[in-house]
Amino acid sequence: MVEEIASTADGNIILNLGPQHPATHGVLHLVITINGETIQKVEPHLGYIHRSIEKMCESLTYRQFIYVTSRMDYLSSHINNHACALCVEKGLQIEIPSRSQVIRVLMDELTRIASHELWWGAMAMDLGAFTPFFHAFREREAINDIMEETCGARLTMNYMVPGGVMQDIHPNFQRRVKEFITLFKSKVSEYNELVTGNIIFQNRMKGVGNLSAADAISFGCTGPTARGSGVSCDIRKLYPYEIYEKLDFEEILESDGDSFARYMVRVREMSQSISIIEQLIDNIPEGDFQAKTKAVLKLPKGEFYQRVETARGDFGVYIVSEGGTTPYRIKYRSPGFSNLSALDHMARGSKLGDLVAMMGTLDLVIPDIDR
Amino acid sequence: MEITSNHSIDKQASSIGENSFPGQIHDTPGGGVVLSKLDDIINWARSNSLWPLTFATSCCGIEMMSVAAAKYDFSRFGFEVARASPRQADVIIIAGTIVNKMAPVLKRLYDQMADPKYVIAMGACAISGGPFFYNTYSVVKGADHVIPVDVYVAGCPPRPEALLHALISLQDKIKSGQTREQIQVSKPVAGGDILHQL
Numbered sequence: 001m002v003e004e005i006a007s008t009a010d011g012n013i014i015l016n017l018g019p020q021h022p023a024t025h026g027v028l029h030l031v032i033t034i035n036g037e038t039i040q041k042v043e044p045h046l047g048y049i050h051r052s053i054e055k056m057c058e059s060l061t062y063r064q065f066i067y068v069t070s071r072m073d074y075l076s077s078h079i080n081n082h083a084c085a086l087c088v089e090k091g092l093q094i095e096i097p098s099r100s101q102v103i104r105v106l107m108d109e110l111t112r113i114a115s116h117e118l119w120w121g122a123m124a125m126d127l128g129a130f131t132p133f134f135h136a137f138r139e140r141e142a143i144n145d146i147m148e149e150t151c152g153a154r155l156t157m158n159y160m161v162p163g164g165v166m167q168d169i170h171p172n173f174q175r176r177v178k179e180f181i182t183l184f185k186s187k188v189s190e191y192n193e194l195v196t197g198n199i200i201f202q203n204r205m206k207g208v209g210n211l212s213a214a215d216a217i218s219f220g221c222t223g224p225t226a227r228g229s230g231v232s233c234d235i236r237k238l239y240p241y242e243i244y245e246k247l248d249f250e251e252i253l254e255s256d257g258d259s260f261a262r263y264m265v266r267v268r269e270m271s272q273s274i275s276i277i278e279q280l281i282d283n284i285p286e287g288d289f290q291a292k293t294k295a296v297l298k299l300p301k302g303e304f305y306q307r308v309e310t311a312r313g314d315f316g317v318y319i320v321s322e323g324g325t326t327p328y329r330i331k332y333r334s335p336g337f338s339n340l341s342a343l344d345h346m347a348r349g350s351k352l353g354d355l356v357a358m359m360g361t362l363d364l365v366i367p368d369i370d371r
Numbered sequence: 372m373e374i375t376s377n378h379s380i381d382k383q384a385s386s387i388g389e390n391s392f393p394g395q396i397h398d399t400p401g402g403g404v405v406l407s408k409l410d411d412i413i414n415w416a417r418s419n420s421l422w423p424l425t426f427a428t429s430c431c432g433i434e435m436m437s438v439a440a441a442k443y444d445f446s447r448f449g450f451e452v453a454r455a456s457p458r459q460a461d462v463i464i465i466a467g468t469i470v471n472k473m474a475p476v477l478k479r480l481y482d483q484m485a486d487p488k489y490v491i492a493m494g495a496c497a498i499s500g501g502p503f504f505y506n507t508y509s510v511v512k513g514a515d516h517v518i519p520v521d522v523y524v525a526g527c528p529p530r531p532e533a534l535l536h537a538l539i540s541l542q543d544k545i546k547s548g549q550t551r552e553q554i555q556v557s558k559p560v561a562g563g564d565i566l567h568q569l
Contacts, residue, residue, distance in 0.1 A: 020480055026427065026428060047470075048472050051470060052509045056503065059505075059506045067502070141437070144437075155430055155434060156430060367467075
């Protein structure tokens with residue numbers, strides 16, 4: 001146990017943030033050493049939501065283990081499921097129908113928007129603005145309704161299965177996605193008016209939490225956190241999976257490397273996801289939504305790795321198979337864990353009040369870090 | 372099928388509104404007299420301003436945020452003042468899995484809350500460990516191993532409507548004097564709350 005507030009010999013104060021704190025977005029525990037108001041060191045303590053998911057997956061079959069990954073990074077549950085399904089398909093060496101590929105990408109991008117919406121609302125709430133939260137959830141609920149119709153769940157979908165998707169899209173899917181695109185486009189300017197252009201917001205974000213490109217690489221940061229420092233790391237571009245190489249979209253890069261740059265990456269990414277959805281929504285090919293697979297899946301002996309781009313960065317699934325129906329070992333590479341490791345470096349020397357703004361721009365999901 | 376509104380909840384909400392005040396009003400010349408029991412009035416007042424603690428460990432926390440947002444809006448029932456400090460909160464909504472490392476923290480948060488305090492176990496994990504019941508070494512198989520629970524909501528995660536129903540159920544329970552705490556203190560306890568001994 002760490003003392004609640006303690007002071008060290010050189011006059012520094014040790015302060016605990018979390019695990020019960022609204023700004024940690026869950027149960028992260030930070031032990032912060034401060035001198036006056038200046039941060040000397042930030043030490044994250046993990047494990048408050050360690051559910052032993054990797055160990056658990058070893059006793060689940062290749063069809064079963066996917067559902068647990070929805071509960072890791074629950075804001076990009078589709079994309080986590082996608083990574084696992086792809087990894088199993090890689091082992092089985094099966095091609096999935098083009099219809100299911102398009103559906104998967106559509107779902108991924110809708111999830112990405114929903115995740116960034118929630119982040120945007122929570123980010124503004126961290127800085128003391130409550131109204132953006134309501135604006136963000138208004139649009140997010142529209143995505144949840146679309147998901148609910150097709151997948152039957154609002155948050156933990158388990159829609160991607162080895163071989164395709166679990167069931168075909170709902171007849172209303174295309175109409176409702178188009179309605180959502182219209183809705184989102186009419187609202188995105190509101191986001192910028194409400195928060196991005198706000199001078200108080202900009203003053204709190206610009207020049208705070210600097211992370212250079214070299215540091216971002218050495219800490220293993222990925223996703224919008226690294227792209228805010230100008231590091232090109234979009235898995236959709238670098239190691240394209242499904243149909244991403246045929247799509248026309250831009251990898252968002254900002255060069256400043258501060259909190260505001262990371263903020264701008266995510267806000268601009270939402271529009272890119274909308275453009276991907278627009279390219280695909282009228283071009284869903286006819287055909288099967290699932291390839292024919294055996295009832296019991298057995299992966300050949302070997303190691304398989306698949307990485308995808310979640311809303312937080314590079315998510316990897318590593319399966320070691322002994323040839324049985326369950327994996328011998330599973331390792332997840334979660335983006336949040338590496339991104340969090342950069343927090344100490346970013347926060348040193350800045351003021352305590354800015355720590356929350358930095359943490360907000362890392363977009364941490366704690367069950368994703370602890371697994 | 373279009374899901375447009377929460378009929379059952381709206382109906383329930385309106386019925387609560389109708390019988391809101393516990394007591395009888397007798398008209399007398401020049402005004403009126405209200406007859407009621409002090410316990411009923413206290414329960415009525417308490418049930419309509421329950422402040423939840425923002426305690427979310429995992430996925431259910433997102434659905435709890437949805438309930439706080441405009442579409443579901445738990446402020447309709449007096450829950451909108453979400454507090455980050457347990458000392459200011461009345462009800463703790465356990466939204467998510469409780470693992471061995473978190474269990475002492477949860478116990479401590481519960482101990483820090485002022486009486487009367489209520490607990491809602493939201494989702495399968497908080498009820499029984501849920502999807503993490505089998506094959507895990509770190510998950511507490513139900514939050515009721517750590518602190519007592521008043522209302523359980525099933526789901527993984529529960530729909531926002533389900534959580535709203537749980538919140539209303541808790542209000543009903545308080546109004547009818549059926550919560551764990553109310554039943555306990557109806558027996559005289561040394562040093563108990565003076566109001567309950569009346």
